[in-house]
Amino acid sequence: MKKNLLIVLFMIFSVILVSTFFDLGKVYQYSSIKLKVFLIFLDIALIFFIRKAQKKPELMLVSSLRQEEKKEDSSKTKVYFDDVAGLEEVKEDLQEIIDFMKNPEKYNKMGAKIPRGIMFYGPPGTGKTLLASAISGETNSNFIYASGSEFVEKYVGVGASRIRSLFEKAKKQAPCVIFIDEMDAIGVSRSSDNNSERDQTLNQLLIELDGFNRYDNIVVIGATNRIELLDEALLRPGRFDRHIYIGNPNVRSREEILKVHLKNKPLDQDVNIKQLARKTHGMSGAHLANIVNEAAIFAVRENHSSIGNEEFNKAIERVMAGLKNKSAVITEKEKKIIAYHEAGHALVGRILNNDLIEKISIVPHGQALGFVLNASNEDRFLMTKKELCEKIQQLLAGRASEEIIFNEISTGAQNDLAKATEMANEMVCEYGMSTLGNRTFNHKKYSSGYENLINKEINLIIESAYKNAKKILQDNLEFLHAIANKLLTKETISGQELEKILKAS
Numbered sequence: 001m002k003k004n005l006l007i008v009l010f011m012i013f014s015v016i017l018v019s020t021f022f023d024l025g026k027v028y029q030y031s032s033i034k035l036k037v038f039l040i041f042l043d044i045a046l047i048f049f050i051r052k053a054q055k056k057p058e059l060m061l062v063s064s065l066r067q068e069e070k071k072e073d074s075s076k077t078k079v080y081f082d083d084v085a086g087l088e089e090v091k092e093d094l095q096e097i098i099d100f101m102k103n104p105e106k107y108n109k110m111g112a113k114i115p116r117g118i119m120f121y122g123p124p125g126t127g128k129t130l131l132a133s134a135i136s137g138e139t140n141s142n143f144i145y146a147s148g149s150e151f152v153e154k155y156v157g158v159g160a161s162r163i164r165s166l167f168e169k170a171k172k173q174a175p176c177v178i179f180i181d182e183m184d185a186i187g188v189s190r191s192s193d194n195n196s197e198r199d200q201t202l203n204q205l206l207i208e209l210d211g212f213n214r215y216d217n218i219v220v221i222g223a224t225n226r227i228e229l230l231d232e233a234l235l236r237p238g239r240f241d242r243h244i245y246i247g248n249p250n251v252r253s254r255e256e257i258l259k260v261h262l263k264n265k266p267l268d269q270d271v272n273i274k275q276l277a278r279k280t281h282g283m284s285g286a287h288l289a290n291i292v293n294e295a296a297i298f299a300v301r302e303n304h305s306s307i308g309n310e311e312f313n314k315a316i317e318r319v320m321a322g323l324k325n326k327s328a329v330i331t332e333k334e335k336k337i338i339a340y341h342e343a344g345h346a347l348v349g350r351i352l353n354n355d356l357i358e359k360i361s362i363v364p365h366g367q368a369l370g371f372v373l374n375a376s377n378e379d380r381f382l383m384t385k386k387e388l389c390e391k392i393q394q395l396l397a398g399r400a401s402e403e404i405i406f407n408e409i410s411t412g413a414q415n416d417l418a419k420a421t422e423m424a425n426e427m428v429c430e431y432g433m434s435t436l437g438n439r440t441f442n443h444k445k446y447s448s449g450y451e452n453l454i455n456k457e458i459n460l461i462i463e464s465a466y467k468n469a470k471k472i473l474q475d476n477l478e479f480l481h482a483i484a485n486k487l488l489t490k491e492t493i494s495g496q497e498l499e500k501i502l503k504a505s
C-alpha cells in the first residue's frame with residue numbers, strides 16, 4: 001500500500017515537473033528555476049523511498065505475518081478427527097502425540113520425550129493440512145500455518161529471520177501446532193546447489209528444531225509431496241523424525257470422504273455414494289471435495305432443490321478434465337489389467353515366500369498405478385542365488401499375469417523389467433552367479449568378447465524366471481482370479497486378507 005502511494009506521488013510530481021518546461025498557459029507562469037529544482041529533489045527523494053519500501057525486510061515480514069494472521073482467522077472454525085475421513089491408521093498413530101499434548105506432565109514425570117517433529121508426505125490434496133489442523137482441534141491448541149514458499153527470498157537472512165519469528169510466535173501461543181506446508185521449498189538437500197539464502201533458512205529451521213525441546217507443548221508438522229528431496233539433516237532423530245505417508249484414498253475411504261463433504265447437503269434419493277466412490281478411482285480427497293462442490297453449484301444453477309446423479313456425473317467429468325496427472329483417470333479396462341498385474345506379483349511372492357506381503361493395492365501411488373508392499377521379516381545381509389532368482393520371478397509375475405489373462409502385455413511392467421534386468425546384471429557381473437564362473441565383470445576390466453556372453457547370461461536368467469513365474473500362476477489360476485477380483489472391489493488388500501483368500505479359495 002505504502003509503496004503504491006509513493007509511486008502515485010512520484011508520477012504526479014513528474015508530470016508537474018515536465019509541464020514546467022513547456023510553459024502551459026497561465027498556470028505555470030510562475031514556474032521559476034527554484035520550483036523546478038524543488039520538484040527534481042522531490043522526485044529523487046521519492047525514488048529513494050520507493051526503493052527502500054521494495055527492499056525493506058521488516059515491511060515484508062509484517063505483510064507475511066498479516067497473511068498468517070488471516071490464515072489463522074480462517075482456521076478459527078476448528079477441525080476435528082471426525083472431519084478427516086479415512087486415514088484410520090494414521091489417526092491411530094497420532095493418538096500418542098495428542099495424549100502428550102493433553103497431559104504433558106504424565107510424560108515429563110517419566111522423563112519421556114515425545115517425537116515432536118512429524119513429516120507428512122504423499123501426493124497433493126490427500127488431507128495433510130486438514131489432519132494437522134485436526135490435531136490442533138483435538139488438543140484444543142493453537143494452529144499456526146506457514147508455507148515453505150513464504151520463507152524463500154532473494155535477500156540473504158530474510159528467510160531465516162522469518163523462521164525465527166515463526167517459532168517465537170509459537171512459543172507465545174503454546175500449546176500449539178506449527179504446520180509448515182511445502183517443506184521442499186526450504187528443505188531440499190543443501191548439497192544440490194549453492195544457494196546461501198536457502199541454506200541459511202534451512203540452518204535456522206534446524207537450530208529452532210534442536211532448541212525447541214525446551215519449549216512446552218509445541219508440535220511441528222511439516223508436509224511435502226517429495227520427501228526424497230529433503231535434506232537428511234531435517235529428517236534425523238530429534239527433528240522431523242516421524243515420517244507418515246498419506247496416500248490417495250481407496251474406495252472405502254473415498255466413500256467416507258464423500259460422506260463428510262455431503263453432510264448437510266440435500267441429495268436426490270437415488271444418489272448412491274458407494275457408486276460415486278467407485279467412479280472416482282485414483283482421486284484425492286481434494287478432488288472429491290471439489291466434485292461435491294461442483295455438483296452443488298450445478299444443482300443451484302438448474303434450480304433443483306437437491307443434488308442428483310446428473311450433477312455428480314457432470315462434476316466428475318469436469319474435475320477429471322482438469323486433472324494434470326491424467327494417469328489418475330483410469331478406465332475400467334486398465335483397472336482390470338492393473339488388478340491382475342498386482343495380483344500376479346503378490347501371488348508369486350507369497351508362494352515363493354520371498355517376503356511377507358503387507359499390502360496389495362491398485363490405488364495410484366506416485367508414478368505407479370498399483371503396488372505390492374513387502375514386509376521384510378528380517379534384515380538381510382546375505383542373499384542366496386535362489387533367493388535372487390525368486391525376487392526376479394516376483395518382479396516379472398506382473399507381466400506374466402497380464403499375458404496369461406489377457407493374452408496381451410502392457411507398458412505397466414516397465415519399472416519391473418528395469419529392476420529385474422538390473423538384478424540379473426548384478427548376479428552375472430558382481431556376484432559371479434552365472435555359468436561364466438566365480439568372477440566379476442566390473443569397470444570394463446574384461447575383454448570385449450565377454451559382452452555378448454554377459455548379455456546371454458542375463459537373458460537366460462530373465463527368461464527362466466519369467467517361465468517359472470508363469471507356471472506358478474497357471475498352476476494357481478483360481479487364486480489369481482480371487483485376488484484380482486478382491487482388488488477390483490476393495491482396491492487395497494492387507495496381508496491378512498490375502499491369507500484369508502488363499503485359505504477360502
Ligand SMILES: Nc1ncnc2c1ncn2[C@@H]1O[C@H](COP(=O)(O)OP(=O)(O)OP(=O)(O)O)[C@@H](O)[C@H]1O
Binds near residue numbers: 123
Ligand atoms: N481425508 C479427508 N477427509 C475429508 N476431506 C478431505 C480429506 N482429504 C482431503 N480432503 C479435502 O481436500 C481439501 C484439501 O486437503 P489438504 O489441503 O489437507 O491436502 P494436502 O494433503 O495438505 O494437500 P497439499 O499437499 O496440496 O498441500 C481439504 O480441505 C478437504 O476438503
Ligand SMILES: [Zn+2]
Binds near residue numbers: 341345398399412413
Ligand atoms: Zn509391476
